[in-house]
Amino acid sequence: MKALYIAYYTALRKVRNYGNLTSMLALPIVMILILGAALDGSFQIENINPVKVILVNENEDELLQSLNEFLKQEDIKEIINTETVEDFDKGMEKIKNGEAFALVHVKTDNEGRIHVYKRSGNIFRSSVVQSVIDSFNQSANAEYAYSMLGGNDVNTSFYDNISEESINPDGKRPKALDYYAMTMLIMTMMYGTTYGAFSMAEEQFYRTEIRLKSASLHFHEIFIGKVAGIILTLVIDASVIILFTKYVYDVNWGDNIPFIMFTCITLAVLATSLGVATSMIIGNENKAHALLSTMVQVLTFLGGGYVPYHSMSSVMKKLSFLSPNYLGLRIMLNAIYDGSQSQIRNYMAILWIASLSLLVISAFRGRRSLA
């Protein structure tokens, strides 16, 4: 119960600190508007007409025929228009003449490699062709693995195991404002690390630590109260940002706002525990604050907070996985645009495991230094 009081009064003091409030609310709200307006072009995509692809059908190779069959599926035909030619050179000629965007050639060696030749200059079309070929490879590999394991069910479909992610059946997609509302909200939650860094130290700063210690309180009550107070503050901040952007900027937060709030709570727990742990490990809240302020910006950048994820280089995309911002963004995108449920579950689990681990470390460090 006493932890709840500590949490309530901690949140009350944070909310009344106008300096903090300005940076935690005004900054993201302005940034959403600026980034949303300035980078709107990055989110405009051209009308998706099927990409014309040439398939070199030069023999009766089993892999080639499987690929041919795969490309003729109704789903695939919606995005790829396949024309078969019997000669590689004839196909290349069509590419050079601009009659098709890509050429797919299955080498008839033992390795059964599929070569894709694409015209340069259109990243989107290129990624469509590559994704389809990758999907075929995955299903072929699965089929091969199934047969090696002794599977013989002729009705087994290997094309169904291809997961579809973030493609909304209604054709909805995030506008720049929607995207940056999410990334800036996540950045605000991650700035909770700085609250976390000062959570214990502020009692020393205000000299109130002596009152808490001289009262009949256990360390865990103080610790839980302080951490919960900061999480509560961040959740209040998140609510204001979501409501403001929903009704003023008309940002699409999807139909399941409670789940978006739960994602915010998850990120708030992570940020607070990361802040507390960093402060306790470094042993100096000011140094921890400086480090975390910089780190939040780096994590925001890596997590697609400024440059949209789909515009990043492949190296940057790999680095994005290190950023909790990226995980939070994927959870929100999947939730709002009917994406992968498994990705939501996996990323959510990663965030909670990280948060709880950091909290345990902080609690042990804190007990030793404050008890």
Add this chain to the structure above:
Amino acid sequence: MILEVKNLIKRYGDTLAVDNISFSIKEGEIFGLLGPNGAGKTTAIDTVIGIRDADKGEINIFGKDMKKHASEIKKYIGIVPQDIAIYPDLTAYENVEFFGRLYDLKGSLLKARVEEVLEFTGLLDQKKQFVRNFSGGMKRRLNIACALVHRPKLIIMDEPTVGIDPQSRNHIIESVKKMRNEGSTIIYTSHYMEEVEQLCSYIAIMDHGKIIARGSKEELKDFVTVEEKTVITLDGINYTLVDRIKTMDNVVDCSVEGNVITVISKKGTNNLNNIIQCIIDSGNQIVSLISEKPDLETVFLTLTGRTLRDEVTTA
């Protein structure tokens, strides 16, 4: 006894902050802990109430061992820390309310207690104001209110009047007197000897982590072996008068500087009337007269060779 401390030792590395001190406090007593800054008063207090761990010694509060029953004992202790320990972004009411809740107060009882201590400290009219707008004196008073909200059996006031205006200081002194009259048991630490003299029934003087003297005010003054000094400014000097004073009973010395005569008498002889009568008889007019009696400052000076104030400025 409300509190008994035996052979308490507290070290910080190689520094012996509290050096084997023992003392006890009776119920209803105001126990003064006097000493310059850095004497070890705050460390001693923090160790006694369990904020810092003692390296050695026994502490019994309300008849219970502090080590074994800290959680239970702490419920009945109220501390007014030396530093102002309140939240600037809360109102006066919210500050007291918060600390009251930490002592399990709630509902109408909590409300009544908060109002009571705010009234006691003269802050009831400012209860809705944010503390960040308070003067230093008001913050000091609120610092006291936060410690009293749960009606502690033992109140510890660590330098409660440091750095405030005379009006707020008087208010705090009067509040402590009121608590004394209501039978509160208080430990009052200060380096202002006037406050300790005025408030405390029993006094311990600390220096370099040790208690160097203890007793009632009168008992402590008995430590002082110096004489009583009377400084008289006259309208003119009559050297016959000086000779007459020198030959008076109990006068140790009489010196002259300009129109000022300084008379040193034996301690406790109350020679002032005789000296004044002698001056009147000689036909001189007294312009001013200062009679200096030993105080706790003198006691400290006698015991340590330093003054409390000097220690304060050099600390």
